[in-house]
Amino acid sequence: MQDTPSPAATAPVNPFAEPTALGLLGLAVGCAALIPIAFGHSLTAAGFRTAAFYCLYFGAGCQFIAGVMALANKNLLGGTLFTTFAFNWLMNYQTLSGLAEGRVPDAGIVLSVDVIFLVIFVVLTYAFGFFSKLLFAFLLDIVLLFAFRVLKELTHSTAFALPIALSTVVLAGIALYLAFGILVNSAAGRAVFPIPGPLFKAATP
Numbered sequence: 001m002q003d004t005p006s007p008a009a010t011a012p013v014n015p016f017a018e019p020t021a022l023g024l025l026g027l028a029v030g031c032a033a034l035i036p037i038a039f040g041h042s043l044t045a046a047g048f049r050t051a052a053f054y055c056l057y058f059g060a061g062c063q064f065i066a067g068v069m070a071l072a073n074k075n076l077l078g079g080t081l082f083t084t085f086a087f088n089w090l091m092n093y094q095t096l097s098g099l100a101e102g103r104v105p106d107a108g109i110v111l112s113v114d115v116i117f118l119v120i121f122v123v124l125t126y127a128f129g130f131f132s133k134l135l136f137a138f139l140l141d142i143v144l145l146f147a148f149r150v151l152k153e154l155t156h157s158t159a160f161a162l163p164i165a166l167s168t169v170v171l172a173g174i175a176l177y178l179a180f181g182i183l184v185n186s187a188a189g190r191a192v193f194p195i196p197g198p199l200f201k202a203a204t205p
Contacts (some may be wrong), residue, residue, distance in 0.1 A: 019069035023082040024179035026062020030055050030089055031172035037096075038165035045100045052096035059089030077127055088117065111153045118146040129199040136199045138174045141167055 033054035036042040042051070067083030091113070095105050125139035145167040152160035181193035 014073040016069040016073055018182065019066040019073070019082075020078060021179040021182040023063045023066030023070075023078075024175040024182075026058040026066070027085070028172045028175040028179070029062075030059025030092070031168050031175070033058075034092070035165065035168055035172070038161070038168050040161070048096045048100035052093045052100065055089050055096060056093040060086045060093060063089060077124075077131075081124055081128075084120065107153060111150065114146055114149050114153070118143065118150060121146060126200075130202050131198055133196040133199045134174065134178060138171070138178065141170050141174060145171065 033051040037047060037051055041047075063082045064086035067079050067081070067086055069079075070082060071079030073079075095110075098105060121139060121143045125136060125143055128139050129136040145164060148160045148163045148167060151157075152164065177193060178195065181191075181195045184192045185195075
């Protein structure tokens with residue numbers, strides 16, 4: 001007679017370890033490469049070229065790997081976010097590489113894409129509010145970043161340059177904190193880096 005399998009034996013096992021920390025660390029490194037440029041420094045061919053490669057390898061590379069792994073783990077929300085953002089980092093790579101060679105991207109097309117990204121991240125911000133207040137703040141900072149980019153292009157004003165730079169710094173900081181929370185808390189078995197709970201309460205099925 002065949003034994004009845006226990007719940008633990010029949011529970012699905014994810015094919016990969018939790019990839020979120022990898023995606024967040026890659027994002028933080030990519031942001032770090034953009035911060036000097038955002039504050040008006042390293043505006044040279046060498047500066048653009050150097051930042052472009054960090055955006056490619058860490059921003060796009062780490063986030064694409066994390067996104068694919070998350071989707072394989074059946075994490076639809078996290079996988080969608082990381083994979084979509086990975087291609088945004090590829091755009092950053094292409095833009096910076098072009099600037100290093102004196103090629104400026106078309107402002108109208110960049111504005112149109114930024115508007116779409118703004119809409120996407122507004123909806124994703126609401127969705128992540130069902131998981132953590134800090135994740136909500138993380139996505140809200142991305143929303144503000146794209147809103148400032150859109151306003152800067154629409155008004156042709158330099159007044160939004162500083163808010164964009166500060167939003168980039170905040171984004172890197174929150175990404176590092178979340179990544180450390182995932183990595184260190186699991187290793188320590190306690191909340192060394194506390195991560196608050198959900199902002200919204202999901203409806204009971």
